[in-house]
Amino acid sequence: MFRRVLFFVCFLFIVTFFQKVSNFVYAQTSTTSDNQTAEELKSDLDSLSSKIKSLDAEIKSYNLKISKTRGDAKTLKQALANLEDRRKLLSKDIEYTKLRIIRAQENIVFTKDKIEATETVLERNKKALSESLRLIMHNEQSVPPFIGALAPGSHLSDAIEIIKRGGDATNGINEKVRALLDTKTSLALQKASYESRKHILENLNETLTDQKVLVEQTSKDKNTLLTQTKNKETEYQKLLADKKSKKDKLETEMIDVESKLRVIVDVSKLPTVGKGILQYPVDKVVVTQYFGTTAFSTKNPQVYNGSGHNGIDFGIPVGTPIYSALAGTVIGTGNTDASCSGVSYGKWVLVRHTNGLTTLYAHLSVISVSTGDKVTTRQKVGLSGNTGYSTGPHLHFTVYASDSVHVSGPTEYKSKVCGTYMIMPLAPKAGYLNPLSYL
Template sequence: MKLIRFIILILIVLSMGFYGPGLSSASKVEELQNQIENRSSSISELEKEIAEYQKQIQKVSEEKQTLNNEVYRLNLDKKKLTSDITLTNNRIYETNLDIEDLTDGIGDKEKRIKNNTIALSETMRLIYESDSNSLVEILLSTDDISDFWGDVEDLQRFQIGVRERTFELQNLKTDLEENKKLTEEKERELLGYRADLSDKKEIVEYNKKEKDQLLSTTKNKESEYKKILAEKEKLREAFLQEIQNLESQLKMVIDPNSIPDTGKGVISWPLDSIFITQYFGKTEFSTKNPQVYSGNGHNGIDFRASSGTKIKSVSGGVVKGTGNTDTVPAKCYSYGKWVLIEHENGLTSLYAHLSLIKVVPGQVVNRGDVIGYSGNTGYSTGPHLHFGLYASSGVKIEQFTKSINCKDKFVPIAPYSAYLNPLSYFPEYK
């Protein structure tokens, strides 16, 4: 009987420590989960809406370049960007709910761990005190031998229970650490979404200015639009000739050992969704339009990318320079907003026609870091990403001091031998 009373006492102590979430806590968890599910459903619908806008933008970009189509494209861009902002707001709200849920879980687990630790400590103390009673002493103090063996079995079952509770405590501690890690990840996600939201709002303003400027300069007339397009082509041809003259004077033999061997996946894609609209070198478009490329072929690769699409660094490296050829007076039809990154493997990459630049010269970037957003700056027949790749030893940033329309603008230049075909280093294009 003495042993039975002892076991009952310990069970009472243990029951004080091991408990699950209370009714109010469980109710709050359920409420949070419902809110998260509802928000996830809204996010899914917004993603479908954005995908539909993307299809419409793609369709209009493939049609004849007219003023009406350009205005329609800008309106679609605005709708897509507005949906992007709503989507990001929903993701921020959902992430806050996730953090609240995880924080509540952390608080609950910390309380349970504290109480369970106290209960187990008290249990160990009681067991230690009972160790002075040997089985012989328990046998002598028991009136009935069958009661003795029953007490021993109860004690064995109790010891198993204590061991299981100890494992449960260890699992609680593991879950607690996991919750803390998840919370840190969610907080990093939240920072990213907030930065993304700020960027998208800025790009919406860029979209509005682009449309206002288009309507103002064309006076909403198709004939004026055609004149402006013709003037842009003429000015771009003149500037490309200036670049060609400079690059033809650059005499450099590129050491093949200074760049990596060609191979799939040496660099990653600069976009999440890949569709190439123009390849490197003597393409059909560059051949049909020699006035655009001075007869030398396309010096990079063009990717389809609607305004506001995230552009990512293809490899780790350092930002060698950034620039904007559209600054006043805006008649330097070249790369628009551009970023040049020198990589650790001897390659240097160019990202042009951006709507927003997110890096500064000298900044260290990792593969996959967002360095800007796609746009329609510079000489561009529609929003896209122009990507160029060079041998690092051959490319440099030059300021045009004698140019007529691009005076004092900075752009990357390189001898012909330093230009590389990006597809020789990208992952396989399917």
């Protein structure tokens, strides 16, 4: 009877143990061949990291050079030199991104191999445990010999030895269970790393596509400038003067158009002024122009009444990622250069948020979202640029009261200055808010 009870206890223990380990894997070392592959891969990754570091230094050098000449394109020679420097920088960016893509791909392969090896071990151990359980269930003789020593007539010393050996076996099993738990945690981390690396690779491929577009665009800009000026300084100066004149006239015209908008801003729908309501739309914050100030905006700094600059500018190189300041919905995108070149926002994105604010991102080189898209906080909406009226690469960032702003329809606003219909954000004076009240 005692033998049967003990057998049943052993059976229950093994079943319980099997259920636990079926969710885990044994930690095993790789074979010599696997180690060699891992070492070779590590060597490749180290080499790539070294090249990436070297390129990163070159890119920083180019950025420094370009930042020193930002806004200095007062002559045709300077303008052409700036465009050439920008093209070289973007070419280096492409080379840099390609290396990062290769590194990401190798990291993905390495991580995937580790996951597959671990899962193979898991299946092997499941089968081994299943076989052990089957033998115990169908053949009592498979129970370890020391169980038989507990039958009637056995000596006390045999029972003591059984207890000792049983304790040793339990300790061994506990160690295996701990190892299995550790390995399961490791496997979960490997899988999380794999998904993260896949996401990084997707972003890098997207970045590479954008960078190639920028290189082509920069080359076209240079050719267009040469065509427009006939490579003559006098023609370039005329071009600058014409753009400045059109820009000033268009701004005056827009103030008149927006002053006729009959919209009352409900201040109660706006969030309380404070830091961190919105996130900065750039990684490196360098404000080159602040929000315009007047007697009204001084008294109520979160509200802009139409005098001066209607947002803030961040000085950044062309091709820098621009992020949504908060989660929201893209309610419009456009390119004013398509209807009136070089006098307004250029490429722009407008995002409406759920807290009563709407944000504008202007002078972009690439637009990465479409009207109707849902975006998350700090999701990329485009790349910085120099489109529209811009004396140098930067992001123009405007914050509106959501109730006040709308995108002009295709036949709503025809500019007298440009003679074309303009599709762009429009808002009354009181609809412009000071971005720094919420960043």
